[in-house]
Amino acid sequence: MKNNLLLILTRNPELGKCKTRLAAKVGNKVALDIYTFLLDHTVTFTKNLKAEKWVYYSEEIWEDDIWDNNVYQKKLQVGKDLGERMMNAFKEGFQAGFENIIVIGSDMYHLKQSDLEEAFSKFRDHNYVVGPAEDGGYYLLGMKSLKTELFQNKDWGTGTVLEDTLSDIKNEKVALLDEKNDVDHYEDIKDIEAFAPFLKHMKE
Structure with a gap:
């Protein structure tokens, strides 16, 4: 599995x-509590994955936090928008010699280790793997x-991203995973x- 790299984009x-x-609906404190819960959950389904794992922080690298330094390599996101930050992370991974690279965020309650294993397995006969979100x-x-x-x-952040992305690779071998929901709104x-x-x- 030395060829496989998982990129995890996270916000401090x-x-x-x-x-x-x-937060606009539940308040900043509750939104932070929920995000911390989702971060913990992301650790549970990624820590035992047989792949290299790089965590990309949004603001600054925290050496002593939930991301075990023995399991995750810690890096800083670079770029002015989400696209640029993802692109630079992928670029760094390919420059390091990895052959199969996947990026996820850290707000997926419905994602499991087996989903990631399935995604990596798709590279056997596909060049791209995409997990469509409900939004x-x-x-x-x-x-x-x-x-x-x-x-x-x-x-970024709108309902056209998936469609536009698939349009860019319409002539490629693309594996589509099951649709799942990330956590953005109440x-x-x-x-x-x-x-x-x-x-x-x-209260509703």
């Missing part, structure tokens, strides 16, 4: 700086070589039991 969990769309974006993107178009001319979590303790203060 700081009050008022993460899950802002969720029209994607929760996972994988590739065997850097295609910069995937990170350019996208309206509506994404209000009916999920695991989040109920965080939402006790909410």
